[in-house]
Amino acid sequence: MPLVDLHCHTTASDGRLSPAGIVEKAAIRSLAGLAITDHDTTAALPVASIAAQRAGVTLISGVELSADVDGRDVHILGFNFDPSHAPLRAHLAAFREGRLERARAMTRRLTDLGAPVSMERVLAFAGGGAVGRPHVARALVEAGHVDTMGQAFMRYLGDQAPGYVPKRPVAPATLIDLVRDAGGVTVLAHPAESIDEAFVREMAGIGLRGLEVQHPSHEEATAERWREVALSLDLVPTGGSDYHGFRPGDEESFGTYGTPAEDLERLFGRSVRPLA
Ligand code: AMP
Ligand code: FE
Ligand code: FE
Ligand code: ZN
Numbered sequence: 001m002p003l004v005d006l007h008c009h010t011t012a013s014d015g016r017l018s019p020a021g022i023v024e025k026a027a028i029r030s031l032a033g034l035a036i037t038d039h040d041t042t043a044a045l046p047v048a049s050i051a052a053q054r055a056g057v058t059l060i061s062g063v064e065l066s067a068d069v070d071g072r073d074v075h076i077l078g079f080n081f082d083p084s085h086a087p088l089r090a091h092l093a094a095f096r097e098g099r100l101e102r103a104r105a106m107t108r109r110l111t112d113l114g115a116p117v118s119m120e121r122v123l124a125f126a127g128g129g130a131v132g133r134p135h136v137a138r139a140l141v142e143a144g145h146v147d148t149m150g151q152a153f154m155r156y157l158g159d160q161a162p163g164y165v166p167k168r169p170v171a172p173a174t175l176i177d178l179v180r181d182a183g184g185v186t187v188l189a190h191p192a193e194s195i196d197e198a199f200v201r202e203m204a205g206i207g208l209r210g211l212e213v214q215h216p217s218h219e220e221a222t223a224e225r226w227r228e229v230a231l232s233l234d235l236v237p238t239g240g241s242d243y244h245g246f247r248p249g250d251e252e253s254f255g256t257y258g259t260p261a262e263d264l265e266r267l268f269g270r271s272v273r274p275l276a
Pocket of ligand 2: 009014039244
Protein backbone atom coordinates (compact mmCIF):
# COMPACT_ATOMS: atom_id res chain seq x y z
CA MET A 1 0.00 0.00 0.00
CA PRO A 2 1.45 3.42 -0.90
CA LEU A 3 2.55 5.36 2.16
CA VAL A 4 2.67 9.08 2.86
CA ASP A 5 5.25 10.06 5.49
CA LEU A 6 3.55 12.66 7.69
CA HIS A 7 6.57 13.57 9.82
CA CYS A 8 10.07 14.60 8.74
CA HIS A 9 12.56 17.46 9.09
CA THR A 10 14.87 19.47 6.84
CA THR A 11 17.62 22.07 7.19
CA ALA A 12 14.83 24.63 7.72
CA SER A 13 14.78 23.31 11.32
CA ASP A 14 16.96 20.50 12.71
CA GLY A 15 17.13 18.03 9.82
CA ARG A 16 20.20 17.06 7.83
CA LEU A 17 18.74 17.14 4.31
CA SER A 18 17.68 20.18 2.30
CA PRO A 19 14.00 20.54 1.35
CA ALA A 20 14.73 19.31 -2.19
CA GLY A 21 16.98 16.55 -0.82
CA ILE A 22 14.30 15.00 1.37
CA VAL A 23 11.75 15.07 -1.45
CA GLU A 24 14.21 13.27 -3.75
CA LYS A 25 14.88 10.74 -0.99
CA ALA A 26 11.12 10.18 -0.60
CA ALA A 27 10.88 9.35 -4.30
CA ILE A 28 13.83 6.94 -4.07
CA ARG A 29 12.23 5.21 -1.06
CA SER A 30 8.96 4.87 -3.06
CA LEU A 31 6.85 7.06 -0.77
CA ALA A 32 3.66 8.27 -2.48
CA GLY A 33 3.91 11.56 -0.66
CA LEU A 34 5.15 13.43 2.35
CA ALA A 35 4.52 16.32 4.68
CA ILE A 36 7.65 18.14 5.79
CA THR A 37 7.03 19.00 9.44
CA ASP A 38 9.87 21.27 10.48
CA HIS A 39 9.79 22.64 14.01
CA ASP A 40 7.91 25.96 14.04
CA THR A 41 8.64 26.89 10.42
CA THR A 42 7.22 26.32 6.94
CA ALA A 43 10.27 27.76 5.17
CA ALA A 44 11.01 24.45 3.41
CA LEU A 45 7.71 24.32 1.57
CA PRO A 46 8.28 26.59 -1.49
CA VAL A 47 11.45 24.81 -2.63
CA ALA A 48 10.11 21.39 -1.61
CA SER A 49 6.96 21.84 -3.68
CA ILE A 50 9.02 22.49 -6.83
CA ALA A 51 11.10 19.38 -6.13
CA ALA A 52 7.93 17.36 -5.43
CA GLN A 53 6.40 18.35 -8.73
CA ARG A 54 9.55 17.25 -10.51
CA ALA A 55 9.78 13.95 -8.60
CA GLY A 56 6.07 13.09 -8.86
CA VAL A 57 5.67 13.04 -5.07
CA THR A 58 2.59 14.49 -3.36
CA LEU A 59 3.58 17.22 -0.91
CA ILE A 60 1.19 18.32 1.83
CA SER A 61 1.84 21.42 3.92
CA GLY A 62 3.07 20.53 7.39
CA VAL A 63 4.63 21.89 10.56
CA GLU A 64 5.56 20.56 14.02
CA LEU A 65 4.40 23.02 16.66
CA SER A 66 5.63 23.16 20.24
CA ALA A 67 3.09 23.38 23.05
CA ASP A 68 3.47 23.48 26.80
CA VAL A 69 1.44 21.18 29.03
CA ASP A 70 2.23 21.65 32.72
CA GLY A 71 5.86 22.41 31.90
CA ARG A 72 6.20 19.50 29.46
CA ASP A 73 7.09 19.98 25.79
CA VAL A 74 4.26 18.50 23.70
CA HIS A 75 4.42 18.42 19.89
CA ILE A 76 1.44 19.04 17.66
CA LEU A 77 1.63 18.38 13.93
CA GLY A 78 -0.32 20.67 11.61
CA PHE A 79 -1.26 19.57 8.08
CA ASN A 80 -2.97 20.71 4.92
CA PHE A 81 -3.22 24.36 5.97
CA ASP A 82 -2.62 27.49 3.95
CA PRO A 83 1.05 28.38 4.62
CA SER A 84 0.37 32.04 3.79
CA HIS A 85 -2.28 32.41 6.54
CA ALA A 86 -1.15 35.60 8.32
CA PRO A 87 -1.93 34.67 11.96
CA LEU A 88 -0.12 31.34 11.56
CA ARG A 89 2.89 33.05 10.00
CA ALA A 90 2.91 35.61 12.82
CA HIS A 91 2.83 32.88 15.47
CA LEU A 92 5.71 31.00 13.83
CA ALA A 93 7.85 34.12 13.45
CA ALA A 94 7.32 35.11 17.09
CA PHE A 95 7.97 31.59 18.30
CA ARG A 96 11.24 31.36 16.36
CA GLU A 97 12.31 34.66 17.91
CA GLY A 98 11.70 33.01 21.29
CA ARG A 99 13.81 30.03 20.19
CA LEU A 100 16.67 32.40 19.46
CA GLU A 101 16.52 33.97 22.92
CA ARG A 102 16.31 30.53 24.44
CA ALA A 103 19.40 29.35 22.54
CA ARG A 104 21.28 32.35 23.94
CA ALA A 105 20.10 31.43 27.43
CA MET A 106 21.29 27.86 26.90
CA THR A 107 24.75 29.00 25.79
CA ARG A 108 25.00 31.09 28.97
CA ARG A 109 24.00 28.04 31.02
CA LEU A 110 26.62 25.93 29.26
CA THR A 111 29.32 28.48 30.07
CA ASP A 112 28.32 28.27 33.74
CA LEU A 113 28.44 24.47 33.49
CA GLY A 114 32.00 24.56 32.16
CA ALA A 115 31.08 23.56 28.59
CA PRO A 116 31.10 26.83 26.67
CA VAL A 117 30.01 27.04 23.03
CA SER A 118 29.74 30.19 20.98
CA MET A 119 26.38 31.47 19.81
CA GLU A 120 27.97 32.02 16.39
CA ARG A 121 28.58 28.28 16.00
CA VAL A 122 25.05 27.44 17.18
CA LEU A 123 23.63 29.85 14.59
CA ALA A 124 25.93 28.44 11.91
CA PHE A 125 24.55 24.94 12.56
CA ALA A 126 21.01 26.33 12.45
CA GLY A 127 21.85 27.75 9.03
CA GLY A 128 19.24 30.50 9.23
CA GLY A 129 16.46 28.07 10.15
CA ALA A 130 14.52 27.57 13.40
CA VAL A 131 17.24 27.22 16.05
CA GLY A 132 16.93 24.41 18.58
CA ARG A 133 18.72 22.07 20.93
CA PRO A 134 20.18 19.88 18.15
CA HIS A 135 22.18 22.88 16.90
CA VAL A 136 23.50 23.50 20.41
CA ALA A 137 24.26 19.77 20.64
CA ARG A 138 26.33 19.92 17.45
CA ALA A 139 28.25 22.90 18.81
CA LEU A 140 28.97 20.89 21.99
CA VAL A 141 30.33 18.00 19.90
CA GLU A 142 32.42 20.37 17.77
CA ALA A 143 33.88 22.04 20.85
CA GLY A 144 34.90 18.61 22.17
CA HIS A 145 32.76 18.73 25.34
CA VAL A 146 30.96 15.52 24.27
CA ASP A 147 31.50 12.84 21.62
CA THR A 148 27.97 12.57 20.19
CA MET A 149 24.72 14.51 19.98
CA GLY A 150 23.10 11.80 22.11
CA GLN A 151 25.67 12.47 24.82
CA ALA A 152 25.03 16.21 24.54
CA PHE A 153 21.35 15.60 25.32
CA MET A 154 22.14 13.16 28.11
CA ARG A 155 24.60 15.42 29.92
CA TYR A 156 23.47 18.93 29.07
CA LEU A 157 20.36 19.46 26.96
CA GLY A 158 17.78 16.77 27.75
CA ASP A 159 14.51 17.81 29.42
CA GLN A 160 15.93 16.91 32.85
CA ALA A 161 19.51 18.01 32.17
CA PRO A 162 21.15 21.12 33.68
CA GLY A 163 21.54 23.09 30.43
CA TYR A 164 17.89 22.78 29.44
CA VAL A 165 15.84 25.95 29.01
CA PRO A 166 12.13 25.58 28.13
CA LYS A 167 10.56 27.27 25.13
CA ARG A 168 7.92 29.98 25.44
CA PRO A 169 4.82 28.28 26.82
CA VAL A 170 1.91 28.05 24.37
CA ALA A 171 -1.34 26.20 25.15
CA PRO A 172 -2.20 23.30 22.82
CA ALA A 173 -5.71 24.71 22.30
CA THR A 174 -4.18 27.89 20.84
CA LEU A 175 -2.32 25.84 18.24
CA ILE A 176 -5.28 23.60 17.38
CA ASP A 177 -7.38 26.73 16.74
CA LEU A 178 -4.61 28.43 14.77
CA VAL A 179 -4.15 25.53 12.34
CA ARG A 180 -7.90 25.11 11.99
CA ASP A 181 -8.24 28.82 11.15
CA ALA A 182 -5.55 28.32 8.51
CA GLY A 183 -7.70 25.60 6.94
CA GLY A 184 -5.77 22.60 8.26
CA VAL A 185 -5.96 19.81 10.82
CA THR A 186 -3.87 18.86 13.86
CA VAL A 187 -2.41 15.56 15.01
CA LEU A 188 -0.77 14.86 18.35
CA ALA A 189 2.84 13.76 17.69
CA HIS A 190 4.55 10.75 19.34
CA PRO A 191 2.22 10.56 22.36
CA ALA A 192 4.33 7.94 24.14
CA GLU A 193 7.06 10.52 24.76
CA SER A 194 5.10 12.83 27.00
CA ILE A 195 1.37 12.31 27.20
CA ASP A 196 -1.35 10.23 28.85
CA GLU A 197 -4.70 9.11 27.53
CA ALA A 198 -6.73 11.65 29.51
CA PHE A 199 -4.85 14.45 27.80
CA VAL A 200 -5.50 12.97 24.36
CA ARG A 201 -9.22 12.76 25.19
CA GLU A 202 -9.21 16.41 26.25
CA MET A 203 -7.52 17.43 22.98
CA ALA A 204 -9.96 15.32 20.94
CA GLY A 205 -12.73 17.32 22.58
CA ILE A 206 -11.34 20.62 21.32
CA GLY A 207 -10.75 19.76 17.69
CA LEU A 208 -7.71 17.49 17.43
CA ARG A 209 -8.17 15.29 14.34
CA GLY A 210 -5.51 12.61 14.62
CA LEU A 211 -2.99 10.76 16.75
CA GLU A 212 0.49 9.74 15.59
CA VAL A 213 0.48 6.00 16.21
CA GLN A 214 3.27 4.72 13.95
CA HIS A 215 6.48 6.40 15.10
CA PRO A 216 10.01 5.02 15.53
CA SER A 217 9.89 5.72 19.28
CA HIS A 218 6.85 3.43 19.66
CA GLU A 219 7.34 -0.30 20.17
CA GLU A 220 4.76 -2.44 18.42
CA ALA A 221 2.70 -2.91 21.59
CA THR A 222 2.84 0.84 22.29
CA ALA A 223 1.64 1.63 18.78
CA GLU A 224 -1.18 -0.89 19.17
CA ARG A 225 -2.29 0.70 22.44
CA TRP A 226 -2.34 4.20 20.94
CA ARG A 227 -4.19 2.90 17.89
CA GLU A 228 -6.95 1.68 20.21
CA VAL A 229 -7.01 5.06 21.96
CA ALA A 230 -7.28 6.79 18.58
CA LEU A 231 -10.12 4.58 17.41
CA SER A 232 -12.02 4.96 20.69
CA LEU A 233 -11.82 8.76 20.41
CA ASP A 234 -12.59 8.87 16.68
CA LEU A 235 -9.11 10.22 15.93
CA VAL A 236 -7.35 9.22 12.70
CA PRO A 237 -4.24 7.12 13.43
CA THR A 238 -1.26 8.48 11.48
CA GLY A 239 2.33 7.47 10.93
CA GLY A 240 5.59 9.17 10.17
CA SER A 241 9.34 8.56 10.33
CA ASP A 242 10.33 11.74 12.22
CA TYR A 243 13.41 11.58 9.98
CA HIS A 244 16.09 14.08 10.99
CA GLY A 245 19.07 12.32 9.40
CA PHE A 246 21.22 12.44 12.53
CA ARG A 247 19.77 9.71 14.72
CA PRO A 248 20.50 6.00 14.71
CA GLY A 249 17.65 4.25 12.94
CA ASP A 250 16.68 7.25 10.81
CA GLU A 251 17.70 5.56 7.56
CA GLU A 252 15.65 2.45 8.33
CA SER A 253 12.61 4.52 9.31
CA PHE A 254 12.40 6.74 6.25
CA GLY A 255 10.23 4.97 3.68
CA THR A 256 8.82 2.43 6.13
CA TYR A 257 6.88 4.66 8.56
CA GLY A 258 3.91 6.44 7.08
CA THR A 259 0.18 6.82 6.73
CA PRO A 260 -1.66 4.75 4.09
CA ALA A 261 -2.58 7.11 1.25
CA GLU A 262 -6.23 6.07 1.55
CA ASP A 263 -6.37 7.41 5.14
CA LEU A 264 -5.53 10.94 4.02
CA GLU A 265 -9.07 11.62 2.94
CA ARG A 266 -10.29 10.64 6.41
CA LEU A 267 -7.74 12.96 7.93
CA PHE A 268 -8.34 15.94 5.69
CA GLY A 269 -11.94 15.44 4.68
CA ARG A 270 -12.66 16.17 1.04
CA SER A 271 -10.27 19.10 0.97
CA VAL A 272 -6.84 17.57 0.43
CA ARG A 273 -4.80 20.46 -0.94
CA PRO A 274 -1.43 19.18 -2.07
CA LEU A 275 1.22 21.83 -2.69
CA ALA A 276 2.54 19.53 -5.43
P1 AMP B 1 13.98 21.73 20.72
O1 AMP B 1 12.78 21.77 19.82
O2 AMP B 1 14.92 22.84 20.48
O3 AMP B 1 13.60 21.57 22.17
O4 AMP B 1 14.79 20.41 20.35
C1 AMP B 1 14.15 19.17 20.35
C2 AMP B 1 14.72 18.30 19.24
O5 AMP B 1 15.94 17.75 19.71
C3 AMP B 1 13.90 17.11 18.85
O6 AMP B 1 12.97 17.43 17.87
C4 AMP B 1 14.93 16.18 18.29
O7 AMP B 1 15.17 16.51 16.95
C5 AMP B 1 16.18 16.51 19.06
N1 AMP B 1 16.53 15.51 20.09
C6 AMP B 1 15.88 15.24 21.23
N2 AMP B 1 16.52 14.29 21.95
C7 AMP B 1 17.62 13.95 21.22
C8 AMP B 1 18.71 13.03 21.40
N3 AMP B 1 18.78 12.27 22.50
N4 AMP B 1 19.65 12.96 20.44
C9 AMP B 1 19.58 13.73 19.34
N5 AMP B 1 18.58 14.62 19.11
C10 AMP B 1 17.62 14.72 20.03
FE1 FE C 1 13.62 17.73 15.88
FE1 FE D 1 8.61 15.90 17.93
ZN1 ZN E 1 9.70 15.78 14.61
